[in-house]
Amino acid sequence: MALFAVHNGNQFSIGDLVRVYQKIHEDQKIRTQIFEGTVIAVRGEGQNKSFVVRRIGAGGIGAERIFPLFSPLVERVEVRAKGKVRRSKLYYIREKTSSELADITKKTHRQSKSKPKAKSKKK
Numbered sequence: 767m768a769l770f771a772v773h774n775g776n777q778f779s780i781g782d783l784v785r786v787y788q789k790i791h792e793d794q795k796i797r798t799q800i801f802e803g804t805v806i807a808v809r810g811e812g813q814n815k816s817f818v819v820r821r822i823g824a825g826g827i828g829a830e831r832i833f834p835l836f837s838p839l840v841e842r843v844e845v846r847a848k849g850k851v852r853r854s855k856l857y858y859i860r861e862k863t864s865s866e867l868a869d870i871t872k873k874t875h876r877q878s879k880s881k882p883k884a885k886s887k888k889k
Contacts, residue, residue: 768808769854771817771835773843778817780805780856781849786819786833787841798841801831804849804867806856810835822864 770779778784785802803821810816815835823829833840859867 768810768815771808771815773835773840776843776845778805778843778845779848780808780854781851782845783847783849784819785844785846786831787844788833789839789841802846803829803831804856804859806830806859807854820859822867826864828860 770777782805783802784805785800788799788801790797790799801819801821803819805817806820807818808815809818813836816832817835818830818832820828820830
C-alpha cells in the first residue's frame with residue numbers, strides 16, 4: 767500500500783490535484799496531452815508502480831485513467847494542489863458529486879473551541 771509516489775523528483779500523494787502530461791503518437795507527430803484530476807490510488811511496487819487519476823468531465827461524467835509511473839509516455843506530473851485525506855484508496859469518491867468531492871479534498875483548519883473574547887464598550 768503506497769501513500770505517495772515520486773516521478774522525476776516530484777512527489778505526490780493520494781488526494782492531490784495533479785496534471786499529468788502524456789505523449790500521444792498520431793500519424794507522424796508526437797503531441798502532449800494533459801489529464802488533470804485527483805489521485806485516488808497508488809498501487810504496485812518498484813517498476814510496476816502505477817497511479818489512478820480521476821476527473822469530472824463535461825456533463826458531470828467522471829473519467830479515470832491509470833498511468834504507469836515509469837512509463838516513457840508520461841512526461842511529467844505536476845502537483846496543482848495538495849489534498850488532505852485519511853485513506854489510502856479513495857474509491858468511495860466515485861459515488862460523490864463534485865461539490866461533495868470539494869469538501870473531501872480541501873484542507874481543513876481546526877477551529878479553537880474557546881469562546882470569542884467580548885469586546886469592551888467605551889462610553
